[in-house]
Each structure stands twice: as structure tokens, then as C-alpha cells.
Amino acid sequence: MNGSLLFVSSIIILIDVVNGCPPTCLCHPISQTVDCRNRGLAEVPSHLPAGTQILFLSNNDIQRLSQRTFRGTKTLKVLDLSNNSISGLLPETFKGLEHLQILNLTNNFITYVDNKTFSSLPHLRELDLSSNNISRLPRTLGNKTENITLLSLKYNQLQEVDRVLLESLPNLKMILFKGNFWQCNCQIVGLKLWLESFLYNGGISDEVICSIPENRKGKDLLKIPYELYGTCPPTASHVHHVCWHHNSEHKGSVKHTHPSEYGGNSTRANCEPKSKPRPASLRHSVATVAITGVVCGIICLMMLAAAVYGCAYAVITAKYHQENSYPGKEQGSCEEKEPFENSLA
Numbered sequence: 536m537n538g539s540l541l542f543v544s545s546i547i548i549l550i551d552v553v554n555g556c557p558p559t560c561l562c563h564p565i566s567q568t569v570d571c572r573n574r575g576l577a578e579v580p581s582h583l584p585a586g587t588q589i590l591f592l593s594n595n596d597i598q599r600l601s602q603r604t605f606r607g608t609k610t611l612k613v614l615d616l617s618n619n620s621i622s623g624l625l626p627e628t629f630k631g632l633e634h635l636q637i638l639n640l641t642n643n644f645i646t647y648v649d650n651k652t653f654s655s656l657p658h659l660r661e662l663d664l665s666s667n668n669i670s671r672l673p674r675t676l677g678n679k680t681e682n683i684t685l686l687s688l689k690y691n692q693l694q695e696v697d698r699v700l701l702e703s704l705p706n707l708k709m710i711l712f713k714g715n716f717w718q719c720n721c722q723i724v725g726l727k728l729w730l731e732s733f734l735y736n737g738g739i740s741d742e743v744i745c746s747i748p749e750n751r752k753g754k755d756l757l758k759i760p761y762e763l764y765g766t767c768p769p770t771a772s773h774v775h776h777v778c779w780h781h782n783s784e785h786k787g788s789v790k791h792t793h794p795s796e797y798g799g800n801s802t803r804a805n806c807e808p809k810s811k812p813r814p815a816s817l818r819h820s821v822a823t824v825a826i827t828g829v830v831c832g833i834i835c836l837m838m839l840a841a842a843v844y845g846c847a848y849a850v851i852t853a854k855y856h857q858e859n860s861y862p863g864k865e866q867g868s869c870e871e872k873e874p875f876e877n878s879l880a
């Protein structure tokens with residue numbers, strides 16, 4: 536009994552060794568999973584079974600990832616590096632992970648992200664950068680970010696995030712911002728506009744709570760009225776020109792500043808909040824109403840004159856005929872007179 540158990544386990548170990556399962560990890564060949572959680576590892580194991588798709592490395596003490604770390608694991612789809620001590624990501628760290636879909640880097644010491652770091656991950660869907668020490672993000676997360684649907688930036692040191700970065704994630708469904716040091720000055724208008732549009736179109740997010748300036752500390756960015764950003768330079772949001780342009784196109788629309796007019800379009804978020812365009816559109820509508828009134832009045836007067844003239848002419852003509860041919864006949868209305876006479880003639 537004992538012997539056969541020993542035999543079976545040694546077979547398993549043998550299979551593991553042949554497959555290349557790292558000695559401290561558990562390998563599940565059927566699900567192509569390697570589980571190295573809670574092993575006190577200081578480095579990513581250098582050899583993994585061929586074809587590994589899921590690699591759990593959370594709760595270890597990994598500090599560095601070199602350019603060669605994932606060279607032999609190109610089949611990975613899920614990589615969980617959460618709760619380690621990684622402080623930096625090199626531009627080429629994840630190079631070659633063509634199939635990677637989920638990358639979990641939460642709870643590390645990452646301070647900076649390069650715009651090339653995620654450029655080689657065309658299938659990346661979920662990127663968890665929460666609970667790190669990131670104070671600055673690049674303008675984009677690379678040029679292959681179109682498949683990202685979830686991005687978590689929670690609990691970092693961020694003060695702002697570039698609108699260009701957000702707009703380079705066209706398929707984003709969820710983004711998490713909580714627990715940062717959002718600086719709610721002029722440069723945050725881009726984020727505010729983007730976030731409103733994102734939420735309006737069904738995106739999911741949490742709160743952007745301001746920590747600077749003092750008078751907005753603790754306030755939710757979405758609840759700060761746009762009027763307070765009225766003095767910001769137009770470049771803060773890159774959208775003022777679009778709005779003014781729109782205003783001059785839709786002449787005389789009184790409902791112009793109403794949100795429903797823009798449907799699910801981003802134009803809505805761009806233009807709706809602007810307070811400046813309102814007087815212009817109001818002036819437009821007043822002018823249009825005045826012009827319409829004058830034109831209508833003139834047309835009405837002309838029609839009235841024509842009617843009076845026509846009626847008078849008919850009456851005179853009728854009188855003339857009556858006097859000449861039917862002295863005793865009663866007078867009809869203007870409209871009846873003509874056909875009656877024609878039939879007689």
C-alpha cells in the first residue's frame with residue numbers, strides 16, 4: 536500500500552520534473568496552471584512547463600523583473616504578480632507575451648510606468664496597477680492598448696492623468712481611480728470631461744476625490760460645477776473651439792445647451808457644461824425669433840392685402856353683373872360668386 540503510494544507520488548514528481556515544474560510550485564497540467572503563491576520566492580522561476588498559460592506568483596518577495604524573465608513563457612495568458620516587491624518595470628519586461636490577457640501588478644512598489652512597457656501585449660484586457668507608488672503615467676500606455684477593458688489605478692500617488700491616455704483606450708469598460716492625490720486644478724478638466732462621457736456611455740468607475748487645492752479637498756470631481764473652471768485656459772480641455780463652432784452652426788436653437796440633444800456622443804460631454812456659449816446661443820435665438828416675426832408679419836400683411844383686394848374686386852364685379860343682368864338676385868360670398876357666374880355665362 537505504502538509502496539504504491541510512494542510509487543504514484545514519485546511518478547508525479549517525475550512527470551513534474553520532466554515537464555519542468557519548478558520545485559517549489561504546484562503545476563496543474565490540465566489547466567496549464569503553475570501556482571507559486573506564498574513561497575517566499577525572490578525571483579520568478581526560470582523554467583516553467585512548456586505551454587503554461589496561467590502563472591500565480593502573488594505573495595512572494597520578487598523585487599526585479601529582467602528583460603529575460605518571461606522569455607521562455609510566451610504562452611502566458613494570466614500573470615499574477617500581486618503582493619511582491621517590484622519597484623520598476625523595464626520597457627521590455629513583458630516583451631513577447633503576445634497572448635497575455637490579464638496582468639496583475641497590484642500591491643508592489645512600482646513608481647513609474649514606461650509607455651513601452653505594455654506595448655508588446657496586444658491582447659491585454661485587464662491591467663491592475665493598484666496599490667503601488669505611481670506618481671506619473673505616460674501620455675499613453677503604448678500603441679497596442681485597444682483591447683484593454685479594465686484598468687485599475689487605485690491607491691497610487693497620481694495627481695493627474697492625461698486625457699490622451701484615456702482616449703487611447705477605446706474599449707475600456709471599467710477604470711478605478713480611488714485613493715490618489717488628485718489635483719483638481721485646471722489640468723483636471725480633461726479628466727472630468729472624459730469621465731462624464733465615459734459614465735454616460737455605460738462605463739464603470741469609482742470616485743475621483745480631490746486632495747488639492749485646499750478648498751476642493753475631499754470633494755468628488757464630478758460634483759464640482761463647471762462654472763468654477765470658467766477661468767481655465769481653453770487648452771485645459773481642448774474642446775472650447777468645437778463648442779463655439781457648434782453654436783454658430785445650430786442657429787437659433789433655444790434648447791442648444793440641453794444635454795439630450797447630443798445623445799450618447801462625446802460632443803455632448805464636450806459642450807454641455809460650457810457656460811460661456813450660452814449668451815451667444817441666446818442672442819442667436821432672440822435674433823432668429825425677431826427675424827421670423829418680422830418676416831411672418833410681412834407675409835401676413837401681404838396675404839391680408841391680397842385677400843381684401845380679391846374680395847373687393849369680386850364684390851365690385853358681382854355688383855356690376857347684377858346691375859346689368861340679374862337685378863333681383865341676392866349677393867353671395869366671395870367664393871361662391873365666381874363659379875355661379877361662370878356657369879351662367
Ligand SMILES: *[C@@H]1O[C@H](CO)[C@@H](O)[C@H](O)[C@H]1NC(C)=O
Pocket residue numbers: 573593594595596618
Ligand atoms: C502579501 O504577502 C505576504 C507574504 O509575502 C503575506 O504575509 C501577506 O499577507 C500578503 N498580503 C496580502 C494582502 O495578501
Ligand SMILES: *[C@@H]1O[C@H](CO)[C@@H](O)[C@H](O)[C@H]1NC(C)=O
Pocket residue numbers: 593617618637639640641661662663685
Ligand atoms: C489582482 O490580485 C488581487 C489579489 O492579489 C485581486 O484582489 C484583484 O482582483 C486582482 N486584479 C485583477 C484585475 O484580477
Ligand SMILES: *[C@@H]1O[C@H](CO)[C@@H](O)[C@H](O)[C@H]1NC(C)=O
Pocket residue numbers: 651654655678679
Ligand atoms: C509600437 O510600439 C513598439 C514598441 O515601442 C514599436 O516597436 C512599434 O513599432 C510600434 N508600432 C506602431 C505601429 O507604432
Ligand SMILES: *[C@@H]1O[C@H](CO)[C@@H](O)[C@H](O)[C@H]1NC(C)=O
Pocket residue numbers: 657658678679680681682
Ligand atoms: C485585440 O484582440 C483581437 C482579438 O483578440 C485581436 O484580433 C487584435 O489584434 C487585438 N488588438 C491589437 C491592437 O492587437
Ligand SMILES: *[C@@H]1O[C@H](CO)[C@@H](O)[C@H](O)[C@H]1NC(C)=O
Pocket residue numbers: 644646668670
Ligand atoms: C513612494 O514614492 C515616494 C517618492 O515619489 C517615496 O518618497 C516613498 O517612500 C515611496 N513609498 C513607497 C512605499 O515606496
Ligand SMILES: *[C@@H]1O[C@H](CO)[C@@H](O)[C@H](O)[C@H]1NC(C)=O
Pocket residue numbers: 650651654675677678
Ligand atoms: C513614448 O514616449 C516618447 C516620448 O516620451 C514618444 O516619443 C514615443 O513615441 C512614445 N511611444 C509610444 C509607443 O507611445
Ligand SMILES: *[C@@H]1O[C@H](CO)[C@@H](O)[C@H](O)[C@H]1NC(C)=O
Pocket residue numbers: 798799800801802
Ligand atoms: C458622434 O458624432 C460624430 C460626428 O460629430 C458622428 O460621426 C458619430 O456617429 C456620433 N456618434 C454617436 C454615438 O452618436
